[in-house]
Amino acid sequence: ARDLADEGNFAVYMLLLMAMCALYIFADVAGDGMTIELSKLEPPEDRGYILTTGQMVRFASTALTNVLGILAMNGPSYYPRGRDRPANDTVFPFELAFWQVHVALFAMALPFWV
Structure with missing residues (x-):
């Protein structure tokens, strides 16, 4: 990228x-x-359990990946080159490299495949 x-x-x-x-x-x-x-x-007394569980997992994984992106991909190398840093200093002094973010995403998804 x-x-x-x-x-x-x-x-x-x-x-x-x-x-x-x-x-x-x-x-x-x-x-x-x-x-x-x-x-x-599903039996009638448990109807909706699969759908509810799937939606909870989807919501939680979306929240976790968004937090990872917010915290790990807001460093100096992700800010456009040739521009001054904003006055409110929204660029964090720490970051993960692009490939490291993908390794972290893979590590977060791996337990669901094992």
Whole structure:
């Protein structure tokens, strides 16, 4: 991503983001469909447990990844080059590199696959 930004090649970056979002939507819709099909097998007294659990996991994982992005990707290297720092100093003095953020995301997702 940094190479694309350095070259000013934002069209490629935006197309890659668009492809990623499209694939995310496919996965999300497939997961919702599987949830609906599995919920048909639930006994009446437990109806909705699968859907509720899935939505809670989705909300919690979204919150965790947003907090990771807010804290780890607000450093000097993520701020546009050639611009002065803002007066309110919203740029943190610490950060994780782009690849380190992806390793952290992988580590957070790994327990759900094991």
